[in-house]
Amino acid sequence: MDKEPLVYLNGEMMPASKAHIAIYDASVVLGATVTDLERTFRHSIFKLEEHIERFYRSCKYARLKPPVKLEHTKQIIEELVEYNTQWLDQDKELACIQFISPGEFKIYAGAAGAPGGGLEPTYCIHTFPLPFSVWKHYFLEGVHVITPSTRHIPPQCLDPKIKCRSRMHWWLADQETQLVDPKAVALCLDLEGNVTETSGSNFLILRDGEIWTPTTRNILHGISMHYVKELAEKSGFEFRERDFQVYDVINAEEAFLASTPYCLAPVTQINGIPIGEGKPGPVFEKLITLWSEKVGLDIKEQILNSTL
Amino acid sequence: MDKEPLVYLNGEMMPASKAHIAIYDASVVLGATVTDLERTFRHSIFKLEEHIERFYRSCKYARLKPPVKLEHTKQIIEELVEYNTQWLDQDKELACIQFISPGEFKIYAGAAGAPGGGLEPTYCIHTFPLPFSVWKHYFLEGVHVITPSTRHIPPQCLDPKIKCRSRMHWWLADQETQLVDPKAVALCLDLEGNVTETSGSNFLILRDGEIWTPTTRNILHGISMHYVKELAEKSGFEFRERDFQVYDVINAEEAFLASTPYCLAPVTQINGIPIGEGKPGPVFEKLITLWSEKVGLDIKEQILNSTL
Amino acid sequence: MDKEPLVYLNGEMMPASKAHIAIYDASVVLGATVTDLERTFRHSIFKLEEHIERFYRSCKYARLKPPVKLEHTKQIIEELVEYNTQWLDQDKELACIQFISPGEFKIYAGAAGAPGGGLEPTYCIHTFPLPFSVWKHYFLEGVHVITPSTRHIPPQCLDPKIKCRSRMHWWLADQETQLVDPKAVALCLDLEGNVTETSGSNFLILRDGEIWTPTTRNILHGISMHYVKELAEKSGFEFRERDFQVYDVINAEEAFLASTPYCLAPVTQINGIPIGEGKPGPVFEKLITLWSEKVGLDIKEQILNSTL
């Protein structure tokens, strides 16, 4: 197809329809995959450097060595996004994902040798148009979060600071949460009962006029979350990293999700209890406006007007 | 190719070389995959019923509904194994794997809709010849286990009783263990310091003349482990499920790994300390002999003589 | 009123309408109240001895000394039940509650002295007709249980083996659970993720043909649960006390609540997932039939036919 996007897979650029993963790949067999994701604004990538650096930090922790250097990865991403945006409508944006797994366990394909012997990493970079309509209701009604009985995995088992794809517990948490409300989002507590994050975003609250994020012990070091920090401090809010609990969320003035695809969304309920006024609040509006100014488009409007 | 094995994928039998996973499949994206594995002895499957039932129990826990009923899965496995063993040497055996994921996130392929909306499970069954040579040294020197600093994931986060493929923590544990000895196997402790299991097997000890397995709170309900129980009780050993710690392993008379591919292997060291005499012991020999008699071949010899 | 039931309060028998608690009573101020509850079958009390003994064990743990001896308490209960059943319809039954608190903090009433100085226990025994209609749907559809994010209080803070009235966490757990389903019952996990009990009953499962109860570390030593044990063992089922988790409940053949007021009820769903066939099962029927025979009335029918 003429307009088919390209995918980078193991050293080659290829049409998306040719990009497959072997059923014996460690990504399928173990979920031992490290990943990261960035997005465009007006077709150019936001905070690419930060995303790639975090990706390489995750790789180092997981003892997975990307076959190309950081600078080269950056270049591939830029090429890919440039190519894949050429037929994209102006009001649409791309997400770009890179992921790496230990590689194919060729033994499952009948090859001789040890299961893990001589593995070569599987390394893939691909894009997709951001499905904005998925998040429309976040900006109309606000997000409803639910704390499921499933707890977040502690760092001594698998550190949530790496962006990895062993995510069965998030699948379980979200399924459990949807018993209450099919649109609700799971907000996992850690083993001590502290608030952590959702399956796809950092969680923040406005409490006593300060913006609080859970301690980074337990959560992804979100690049959007760090940008919220920057915007919040510019706007005169103190930004604090600290342990907090459901009580603090129930009694917060506002709450937010921060995530690369939709930047920042207002959270208006927890466990069925309204947060603040139970609707998107003024600090959310302030922050999303600043962010929109920075990137030269109205983030909220782009999502609300999207047909994708 | 004439002799190419078949793979069952989403309702179709196809040559293995045609069986791929989309890079947007939940198995790749989330590792939210449930699986199970059985093997043949003399080309016929051992304890198939038990494996399929455990697989369906895992699916129920993970809220993944296999697209075919249990009886049908059994039939597919039997057909596949029959077909795929036809060109297989007499001294080789097959493993058969079934796995299911929530399906393809078509949104990543540019389709409209919610990320999790209308997912259809990806369901795959495939086989591969057991790479016996991988385990030869288990039967010559015995297995060396190491307790890494990484802890096993607790059931309130993700229950180890399901066989799933969110296994990054096992990847990490094994990598850490291999710092001590490249052939060593990680034996994870749980958060309370109890011995649990390895990435691919149950762990048992002979202690004060009884055979102990860790409590099933923390581990896969191994079908091989249950068969060891049967054999042990027939041989007059009491078999007990109980919490135990590294002290007990250090001071055990013998220790074992139980796992579908190689059945039962002797463990002769923990953290560099010899267990018992530091070599495969008489109870191991007794159990593997009984098992071999049951399946009509010498399990240990088949492995030691293998060229694969 | 002629037909007004009597209440025993601090040494006196009085009409129910005269029995009040001071707003400064420790039961109101601290919830530091120990209690127990028994019921009648055909207007005579079931297992009174066991209930009183458990009550005195709870009192001993809580360092509360009932002002009358065990034998005397028994006598008061018998008199009260005899009196209060005299106008009761044949198809109705009484529950009888005894409770004790450290007593009135008279300082709040303006008296001089230390807050805890010279407290005299408040000791009350009263009855009420069992509101059977509350539990009708338990026997029609079965009970639906939900595991809330709220965890059960651990024994080193407050031992769940005593029947006490500091139950705010149960109020919270049940409120949270009712977000999913207003009729659902909270089944709390402990801090390690083991299944414990509900706010008003013990929880049991039928698993691999055995009946399992959570270890008594974490739960009330239910007198109904012990009676189920007796009936189960008579019927040839092994009865085991052991830690188990949500996985085991999801994959149980049947599950039950055991509780004094309704004896035994079938549990047919956990977190929206059907248990076994998703309806009351044959082992439940067997046990409730045996119990009914023992007490000389059809327990299930009495509840289903009740107008109260």
Next chain:
Amino acid sequence: MDKEPLVYLNGEMMPASKAHIAIYDASVVLGATVTDLERTFRHSIFKLEEHIERFYRSCKYARLKPPVKLEHTKQIIEELVEYNTQWLDQDKELACIQFISPGEFKIYAGAAGAPGGGLEPTYCIHTFPLPFSVWKHYFLEGVHVITPSTRHIPPQCLDPKIKCRSRMHWWLADQETQLVDPKAVALCLDLEGNVTETSGSNFLILRDGEIWTPTTRNILHGISMHYVKELAEKSGFEFRERDFQVYDVINAEEAFLASTPYCLAPVTQINGIPIGEGKPGPVFEKLITLWSEKVGLDIKEQILNSTL
């Protein structure tokens, strides 16, 4: 009685002697009661706004809706205190308590319906003269605290940030503590061994010239504690919220209890070991003096001279 104080109960002002709680009220049956307490200085209430706001935050967490709005509660309290102080001696002060429970379980009174169906909250506001003499020895010898073996309840079971009346664990902790010294006060550790609070006060230490409070994860957000913060910062002390342990208390320069009824008291021993000089220290004196100046009376003298 002419001089009888008024009590507000469920919408009515009534003489104290008429204010009773039904034995079926949720406050008695469950201890599911939310409360707060404020006091007067020179017969006018201190920090009323803060106390009522905290009370409404506790209610929100507990899903209990006061039948009147915050402003109205404030008005009732003011009326009550004005009325109830009219015969009070000049050197005496009132405490005012508000509490709310889910209401009467009328089913226990023989009414039909579900146990929790159609509950109307029980809402009560009452006052009592502060029994200053209870705290005299705090200011003469200083408070002796003991860490009992009983641990504080963790937030994932019941958040200590709400002021509630499920306090059996505090009853137990104080009873255990009094084995060492009948005047000693229990200072509970949390499950990780951090210092938390006492049954009726916040606990603070002076350490390396800074004032430390335990992290607010585990404790009531004390209004007196916050006022100490204000006074301390005014006096040039850094005020830090952080986890600390018994070692830090043993080696503190001074330690304090902060609590509404007596404001601030010096702690001079922990587990029998003197803190600092083992007597009330200069920082205590400074803070209580500042507080006294603020409220226009000598707080310590008022207590020491009290006959109540």
Next chain:
Amino acid sequence: MDKEPLVYLNGEMMPASKAHIAIYDASVVLGATVTDLERTFRHSIFKLEEHIERFYRSCKYARLKPPVKLEHTKQIIEELVEYNTQWLDQDKELACIQFISPGEFKIYAGAAGAPGGGLEPTYCIHTFPLPFSVWKHYFLEGVHVITPSTRHIPPQCLDPKIKCRSRMHWWLADQETQLVDPKAVALCLDLEGNVTETSGSNFLILRDGEIWTPTTRNILHGISMHYVKELAEKSGFEFRERDFQVYDVINAEEAFLASTPYCLAPVTQINGIPIGEGKPGPVFEKLITLWSEKVGLDIKEQILNSTL
């Protein structure tokens, strides 16, 4: 001195007054010492084999290799006891201790080399007359145990199954306990609140007619405790290893300490609450009588009549 007992130290028998430890010995510097202790009855050693085997198990766990083989250690002990009892009164008995440390850190004495390089273990065996009078009150009033706020060290830090001399936490626990009662003995809870052991003995209870010991996860595998098991089972009592809590001790029929020096002692109070009748009970009497018969002397009388 003629009658001076001998001590075995690093391969030599020497008079006790010559046996010293260097201030740079690992036993002094690290407390990294493994030990065991046995006693005589009528001047002959009881269960020597069991004690030595446990000692060698502890050594294996601690990676300390005794310089002589097990059989040789046995021989040394026997010689030492024979020699050292020769002037001992008939009514007195010896305890014999063996201990091993990693050896002298000669670097502290100014020698060159790595701190741990080329260490040679320090190995000592010595005896002392059992100071029976220390335990007289155990048999007159019974032992009073107190649960201190200090918790037992968990096996993942240091396994209590080894008898080692890093015992500062026991020193702290006993000091804390003696605040309540100078004769009281600390009974430590583990991190989950289960009862474990005292600083010098195993703890057992009689509960519902069975004898319970804490699970051996958390405690020394006491040789006296195992002998109590043997005697209890002979007497028709079921002996169970299980987790239990303070509630169970408070409501036990009897409780006991089992320890090599005094064999078995009745526990009559916990935290100031009487256990059973609050005095030595009939099961204690039965067990100590059986034990006395076995060893050919009245254990209790020997202690009560002792002048040492």
Next chain:
Amino acid sequence: MDKEPLVYLNGEMMPASKAHIAIYDASVVLGATVTDLERTFRHSIFKLEEHIERFYRSCKYARLKPPVKLEHTKQIIEELVEYNTQWLDQDKELACIQFISPGEFKIYAGAAGAPGGGLEPTYCIHTFPLPFSVWKHYFLEGVHVITPSTRHIPPQCLDPKIKCRSRMHWWLADQETQLVDPKAVALCLDLEGNVTETSGSNFLILRDGEIWTPTTRNILHGISMHYVKELAEKSGFEFRERDFQVYDVINAEEAFLASTPYCLAPVTQINGIPIGEGKPGPVFEKLITLWSEKVGLDIKEQILNSTL
């Protein structure tokens, strides 16, 4: 010997060869010993005041009362160092250790009385030349740290803030670590998986341009670590106390050990993964240079040139 160093033991100065510990001393029997250590630069003691004060804080926690006052201890140390340095080469330095134990259990020597009755503390102060060559490779290759499976002891069992000699867990951790690399140093995690300290030093990282130390909840309040803080802040680095995990160390720019004998050493690997460039970094160089300037000698050179 003329040049024999002096040791202070129980009130007396004596030649080192006369200073012994009884085999019944509590330091040998219990490891219940509190200690501290300081060193000289150019033969004069560094931060003596701080070390002695910390020693007395440890003693207070452990309820051990040094027989001489703080000022006197200081004087003894100064005398000892002055005397013991008189024959010491200019390029060598002394370490000075003080330790205290509860004293000799004379009962083990056959004396009458209770085991703990009338104990008099054993109090010893001694010196030794710093064995610099032990640490040479720290400054050439950098230190390699390994996180063992053994966890650090939590403060509620034994507070790591006191410098005590119940260190069997450190012995175990270091032995386990040396399986990977005989020169590696154990870096223990706490029960929650946070990084704590090594057996002989504080651990710090440079992360995002700040210097981080683990929270002092879990570690010795190192005097060298505090001095690093002072130097770091002078050099414009923010110094933060916070929980961090292995991920943070892997992704740190640099890492350090801080310890009295060698001041500050660069850490260049964790679990076989290079930290930063995998060699001593510029911030290390800056800090050690500042320290060297302060003490008037080149700390690194002194160690690298040492023959001891």
